[in-house]
Amino acid sequence: MRIVFLIMILLTLSTTGCTEKNPPHYVGTPVVSQEQAKEVAETLYKIKDVKKIELRHLEEVELEGMPSEAKNLNPIYYVISGKNADGTQTIAYVSSGNPEHHFQILYTE
DSSP, X not given: OHHHHHHHHHHHHHHSSOOOSSOOOOTTSOSXXXXXXXXXXXXXXXXXXXXXXXXXXXXXXXXXXXXXGGTTSXXXXXXXXXXXXXXXXXXXXXXXXXXXOEEEXXXXX
């Protein structure tokens, strides 16, 4: 009888796990994926040749570029560096908390 009960519990647990396509968000983890951030950079800032993507806290100089609506929020951003369609070196910044919070820095030589 115990074996049958144990098998029923195991079957129930194995079929009722987390089956959502979007798993629950845990506090302190990014809401935006690296792929979403890259898509924002490619779509809005026309970055064609992505060299590097990193998730990090913004530096003091970079904090000045944050959108005004994101100033009091978490300054953890995906930093995506590469070249745009014109061949200009650019860095796009996409918030890890909201893909609508983004900005870029263009470099001139």
